[in-house]
Amino acid sequence: MPKPFSLIFIFLFFQVFASQDSKANDSFDWAAFSSQEEQAEYISEQLKRWKNQTTDLRDKPLRVIYFHAKDREPLKNHLERWDGILSDIQNFFRTEMKKLGYGEVTVSLEKENGKLKLHEIRGKEEDKSYSYKSGSKIRGEVFEALRSKGLDPDRETLLIVCGLSKTENKKVTIYSPYYGMGADHNRGICFTADMEWLSIDGLKPDPQKITLQVKEHRGYEPFTLNRFNTVYIGGTIHELGHGLSLPHNLATKREAIRGTALMGAGNYTYRKEWRNQGKGSFLTHSSALRLLVHPLFNGDSNQSKENPALTFKELTIEHNQESILIKGKIDAVIPTLAMIAYNDRENKGQRGYMVNNNYDATSWTSVISPKNEFKIRIMDLRDGNHQIRLTSVHPNGATTTKRMHYSRKDGVFDFSKAQQEIKNILAK
Numbered sequence: 262m263p264k265p266f267s268l269i270f271i272f273l274f275f276q277v278f279a280s281q282d283s284k285a286n287d288s289f290d291w292a293a294f295s296s297q298e299e300q301a302e303y304i305s306e307q308l309k310r311w312k313n314q315t316t317d318l319r320d321k322p323l324r325v326i327y328f329h330a331k332d333r334e335p336l337k338n339h340l341e342r343w344d345g346i347l348s349d350i351q352n353f354f355r356t357e358m359k360k361l362g363y364g365e366v367t368v369s370l371e372k373e374n375g376k377l378k379l380h381e382i383r384g385k386e387e388d389k390s391y392s393y394k395s396g397s398k399i400r401g402e403v404f405e406a407l408r409s410k411g412l413d414p415d416r417e418t419l420l421i422v423c424g425l426s427k428t429e430n431k432k433v434t435i436y437s438p439y440y441g442m443g444a445d446h447n448r449g450i451c452f453t454a455d456m457e458w459l460s461i462d463g464l465k466p467d468p469q470k471i472t473l474q475v476k477e478h479r480g481y482e483p484f485t486l487n488r489f490n491t492v493y494i495g496g497t498i499h500e501l502g503h504g505l506s507l508p509h510n511l512a513t514k515r516e517a518i519r520g521t522a523l524m525g526a527g528n529y530t531y532r533k534e535w536r537n538q539g540k541g542s543f544l545t546h547s548s549a550l551r552l553l554v555h556p557l558f559n560g561d562s563n564q565s566k567e568n569p570a571l572t573f574k575e576l577t578i579e580h581n582q583e584s585i586l587i588k589g590k591i592d593a594v595i596p597t598l599a600m601i602a603y604n605d606r607e608n609k610g611q612r613g614y615m616v617n618n619n620y621d622a623t624s625w626t627s628v629i630s631p632k633n634e635f636k637i638r639i640m641d642l643r644d645g646n647h648q649i650r651l652t653s654v655h656p657n658g659a660t661t662t663k664r665m666h667y668s669r670k671d672g673v674f675d676f677s678k679a680q681q682e683i684k685n686i687l688a689k
Contacts, residue, residue, distance in 0.1 A: 289630040297546050301362030303628045304599055308553065311596060311656040318560035322371035323347075323501075324417045326403055327379040327455070329424035330388035335381065336424045337457050343422060344377040345461040349532075350498045354552065357544040368505075368557050379422075382406045391425050393478070396438040396452055399423065418449040418557055420501055428457040433489075435477040439496060441503030446555050446658030447565060451504035453497040463490035464532040487536055495531030495542065499523060505555055506660070507548050509619035510603065514641050519543040525620060547601045547624035554598060554658045564657040569595035571653050571661045574633075576683050578665065580674055585639040585667075587651065592633060595655045600627045600635040603650040606643055622650075644669045649679070 294300050312318060325347060329335050347370055355367035371378040382403055384391065391399065403421055404414045425437035437454035444450065458473060463486050471486040484492070502524050512522040520540030521530040527542030534541040544552070552558050556565050575590035585604075591597055605622035627635040639649070649665045663686050665679040 289632065289634075291630075291636050294628045297626070298362055300546075300599070300626060300628050304550070304553075305363060307596070307598055307629075308559075308656055311598075312559075315562050315564065315656075317562045319562070320369050321418075321556045321561035322369045323557055324371060324407075324412070324419050325377060325379055326407075326419055326421045327381045327424065328384060328399055328403060328421055329381070330384045330386065330391060332387045333424065336426070336428075336455050339422075339424065339455060340376065340379055342460045343379060343455070346459070346494055346497065347377050349461050349464075349494075350501065353498065353531075353542075354544070354558075358549055358553070361544065361546060361549045363549060363553055366553060366558050368552075380407070380410070388425070391423075392436050393438055396440065396442055399438060399452070400442060400450060414450075415448055418444070418504055419451070420497075420504060421450065421452045422455050422497075423452060424455045426454055426456045431471065431473050432481070433458060433473055433475045435475070439500065441500055444504050444506040446506055446660070449504035449506060451500040453500055454493065456493065458486065458489060459493055460490065461494070463487065464494065464535055466536050487538075491531050491533060492529060495528035498531065498542075499528035502548070505552060505557065507551055508603070509622065510545055510547060510624045511621045512543075512545060513623045513625075516543075516545055522548070524548055545624055546626050547603070550599050550601060550626060550654050551660065554654060554656050556658050559656070559658065562657065564595065565659075567595055567657060567659070569593045569597070569653070569655045569657070569659050569661060571597065571655075572689070573663070573686050576687055578667075578676060578679055578683065580676070582672060583640065583642070585642065585649075587637045587639070587649070588635070589651075590632070590634045591629075591653065593653070593655065595657050595659060597629045597633065597635075597653045598656050599629060599654045600637060601625070601652045601654065602627075602637045602639055603648075603652065604639045604641075605648045605650065607646040607648070642669065644671065 294303060327335055327339060351367050351370060355365045358366040385402055407414045423437035426433060426435045433456050435454050438452035439454055441451040467486045473484045473489050474481040475484045475489060507524050509524050510522055511525045520543045521527045522545050523542045531542045533539050571591055571593040573589055573591055577588050579586050587602055602625045603622040605619060623641050625637050625639050627637040629635055646668045650662050652660050652662045654660055665682045667679045668675045
């Protein structure tokens with residue numbers, strides 16, 4: 262049994278510790294979290310604390326499906342090639358997350374005999390019945406096949422690789438779906454295409470200088486072997502990003518030093534640095550934050566299904582000519598790990614309408630203080646009509662988003678609509 266003196270010492274130690282912790286809460290130094298590196302260190306500690314309190318965390322892998330028509334077999338060397346492609350994608354995420362200060366975090370892959378497990382699914386119809394627009398049809402056939410295997414596709418993230426292409430020597434015709442079909446942290450679905458010339462080796466310098474003729478949505482176009490693999494493997498990881506619930510975004514001026522944002526036009530620059538042809542693709546901090554907590558990166562738990570029930574207690578927006586400052590105080594059932602603001606300018610859509618299409622949305626981030634406060638400074642300001650999407654990131658993988666609108670013309674701001682939207686947000 263400890264002596265009375267020891268008990269007094271232990272009591273005083275915890276009193277001092279509690280006092281210091283309380284003082285830290287009262288004097289949170291926002292200036293200490295202005296850089297991405299400082300934010301990453303703080304966010305990592307908060308996530309570690311949550312994980313230590315979550316006893317039922319378990320791995321959740323990406324399910325990779327290989328779909329082919331009933332009258333055709335999978336394309337040549339499909340397993341070997343896709344094992345290499347997904348391993349490289351896994352390495353890309355691991356490297357990017359480490360560069361941003363989050364350690365070697367990456368997507369979990371399903372393995373069988375040491376290689377990527379492909380769930381091969383033969384379609385119900387012949388090859389001629391499938392096209393780029395067949396996503397819904399293929400989705401239905403894949404879901405039915407997975408349920409017969411005891412998997413619930415509504416609780417999985419699926420990358421569907423479609424063997425819907427034809428290769429005649431150096432002539433390649435592609436007629437596969439190549440897009441995402443909606444996702445959150447609990448489920449996702451995205452399509453990509455398989456071609457015989459597709460491989461990780463094709464991303465490296467090509468001494469033979471092979472040129473392919475590739476037809477997808479238009480007539481045949483010339484592609485060097487390198488560019489072909491950059492575009493279509495880059496397209497795979499970009500669409501997988503959507504399957505992991507990542508939106509499009511544009512690198513900020515500071516981030517652009519690293520290359521092209523993966524979820525911007527990064528599908529056209531993937532691994533270009535391997536050939537000394539310029540800077541390649543990279544993860545923005547906002548994309549990394551959302552992947553950091555995704556169950557395929559962070560682990561699945563019963564809490565993954567829970568709604569964070571976020572509410573705003575305070576929310577303000579102010580500006581000067583160089584920046585917009587958003588400050589707020591929040592409350593949530595599931596703790597909030599970080600806040601992201603996407604600053605998205607309206608552009609003309611395909612039919613001439615003005616839309617927020619995400620491609621030029623710069624993203625800005627904030628830690629959450631011990632008092633559940635955040636501060637986000639948006640820079641790189643431009644004239645035009647804008648939508649700010651304020652997105653909370655929670656350690657169970659969930660996100661919630663609130664929208665505000667403003668305009669800027671010749672440097673003059675109009676936040677009248679945003680102020681009304683803030684009132685509505687606070688009233689809920």
